[in-house]
Amino acid sequence: MREFTVPPLVTSPHVGGLADTVFADAERDPGHVALGRRDADGAWRDVTAAVFRDEVLALAKGLLAEGVRFGDRVAVMSRTRYEWTLFDFALWSIGAQPVPLYPTASAEQVFWILRDAGVTACVVEHEDHAMTVGSVVDRLPRLTRLWQLDAGAVAALTAAGERIGDEVVHRHRRAVTPSSPATVVHTSGTTGRPRGCVLTHANFMAEADNVVARYGSVFRSRPGDEAATLLFLPLAHVFGRMVQVAAVRGRVKLGHQPELTAAELLPALRGFRPTFVLAVPYVFERLFAEARRTAEGAGRGEPFGKAVDVAVRYAEARERRAFGLGPGPGAALRGRHRLYDRLVYAKVREALGGRVRHAMSGGSAMDRRLGLFFAGAGVSVLEGYGLTETTGAAVANPPGRTRFGTVGQPVPGTSVRLADDGEVWLRGGQVFAGYLDDPKATEAVLRDGWLATGDLGTLDADGYLTITGRKKEILVTSGGKSVSPLPLEERVRAHPLVAHCVVVGNDRPYVGALITLDQEAVTHWLRMRGRPAPEWTVLVRDPDVEAEVRRAVVAANTMVSQAESIRAFRILGGQFTEGRGLLTPSLKLRRKAVEEVYAREVEELYRGRG
Known part of the structure; x- marks a missing residue:
């Protein structure tokens, strides 16, 4: 489509x-x-x-x-x-x-x-x-x-x-009037100077009113709430x-x-005690990591892992039923789900205040398995997608028909189009008036009423959009292979010890990766194995830690061809932070800045290798 x-x-x-x-x-x-x-x-x-x-x-x-x-x-x-x-x-x-x-x-x-x-x-x-x-x-x-x-x-x-x-x-x-400028919000500036997006009162009205009309049922956990x-x-x-x-x-x-x-x-x-929350994937990742560490620290790591598996399978069965592809969870699965609801899932919901049954996620991609876990635990996370230029969400999963791993269908009043090169174009009342005092930049992204987002994606037969990367971030190896770094990075980051992953390889013979560790997760991982945490400079060269990270890289490589796979990686001692200029305030990677700061480490990925 x-x-x-x-x-x-x-x-x-x-x-x-x-x-x-x-x-x-x-x-x-x-x-x-x-x-x-x-x-x-x-x-x-x-x-x-x-x-x-x-x-x-x-x-x-x-x-x-x-x-x-x-x-x-x-x-x-x-x-x-x-x-x-x-x-x-x-x-x-x-x-x-x-x-x-x-x-x-x-x-x-x-x-x-x-x-x-x-x-x-x-x-x-x-x-x-x-x-x-x-x-x-x-x-x-x-x-x-x-x-x-x-x-x-x-x-x-x-x-x-x-x-x-x-x-x-x-x-x-x-x-x-509705056409009056309401605010000027500057973009996060992942690739250069932030641009001021002029958003009108009408932009906010079109966005907010249609979201409220479509998603009103998710705002209340129960009738009368x-x-x-x-x-x-x-x-x-x-x-x-x-x-x-x-x-x-x-x-x-x-x-x-x-x-x-x-x-x-x-x-x-x-x-x-909210009835619903809106967050970026990072928040849900931290909530899950905290729940897992708490369970492991209490000696209940294995039951927690089983509870996660049951939640995922339960949510997948309900997902298939919603799209007419299956009967839903069977009796045995429902029984195990009820058991873990008392032991595990209720505690997850309680951490969110006790009344939350729906949540919305945006800002970056959420791992499909993480979304399935929360849905199986009784908190349906509706993932969406949008830009500053679209006053927030332009696409979101509808309640009751969430397709995990996608960012959903257009919100009411919105159209999505894929250009010939796979770029996502958007049109609707929430699309901005233009960049402040920059008609040239405005003309570059607004084309006959369509906003060219710079993101790449696919549309399935039901109109669900999946974001596959950004046009400016596509790597081309010296062998001519085009590689989208985003899917590889997200899969590596799914490992609990990994904080960030940046895939490199432009004009290089193969793909490499710079990886940072989640210090809190690594400390917990070592403690569970009866090991004290050594100095961080020593830890990044620890063979057991490296073996765990290698497992994450191998898992990511199963998603792509050999020519697109990560053949070398380096665990970094530092962190990608906003203060160092390596993340935007919305926690997006500044890739060029990362490669500049870690230029020596990038070179070492290719030194003496063919």
Whole structure:
């Protein structure tokens, strides 16, 4: 199949902007619990639609009082927290455009985005962020105002706006149209400078409203449940922003969690008790790894392994039944599944707060077996696919008909087309307006209404899309063999000891790989074998560790021809991190940077070999 379309379920409004929902909801149902917010003691408190509207209005008046005007761009640099959502809707209420910044961004990254977007004011979370902005402010003449959340920014702005009448905000809000720019979100910059994607109010409406209409059933674990989600994705990423907008427009209770560490996230999930969550595959990988290590540490590693196998086979049987290819799980399998549900799967669900039965995953590919395990454990992970340029998900697995290992079908109102070379093209109301002040770059990706994504994929007969790699990342060996690194890397990474894998081999005689280890997993693996963890520089040359990694490489090589297989690999002592410039803030590999930093190690893969 070369093209597949799913018609829209919701038509975007012809007037108004994103902030209108806040005011309309408060008017219609002022007592509706719109958000959850932790107080100073860490307890969750309800925020009603009326209270949220009043806070948005008060902050919007303060922004006007401090000189923010219709069309101005205001940067927000913070972790995921309640105040970010408050600022977004306050800025949209007066026709201004928030520009997100990752809280981990370097001074030069901050400078580039603030200058590129022509930002006139900036909101930061704490003093470190203020110092980062302050270090480049002399090169940003348009930046004239800076507010710090942890220094009372919201209270100060609210006080400043007391002299402004409510109607002034409403006049600004009524001037916003669906075609007005809502935000400028910069791409992650895996291959170069980030580009500012101009996303309109209509883009968010088309995306959020159709997702809510199609996936509304997944938001509630059971009939009558109050739909709630805990947002721990970074709001600087388009996925997080889309979730925020969809929650407010879809009347889903929204909570915020700034830290992704297990020590912080797991208690927050238990306290907030969401009915569904949205995350990147890394989160599900860590949850699975933590469950496995806990079981092994308690001497229950073998039963856990059997439970995983039963969950996978159970989910596969249900998958086949959903597509008319089988009768579903047999009696014996159902019996074993019930047993492990009490012993293992219930604990996995409890780690997510106890009420989660559905989750959505995006940002990168999820291993098919991992998705099957969670589905078998009672948490159906619906994998999707999208870009900053598509305001989040353009494709996602539908509830009840998940095809694991694919990213699903187009969300309602979206079309997918495969170009002659296999490139994925997308069209729909969520496709962006273009790159900020860069018509040449815009023309390069927008073709007669279609967005050329740069990703390669396949479409099956039912319109399910599978991403197979990126055009710019295809390797061509000196023998002329084209190799897509992504499937090999994902298979190697499936081994619990592996953190990252980068496949190399462009203009080389064969394919090689640079591999980093998961330090926590390796320490646990050694402890289970009664071995203390040696110095890390010694560990990367440990023959037992190398043998385990070799097994992962051999398993990956079974997927491809001999000419495409990994013939040499090197275990690295360092880690690929954002701080070293080797990962983007959304945890994507910066391949060119990795190969530059580890140029000597790459050369050693080929030295003396033919």
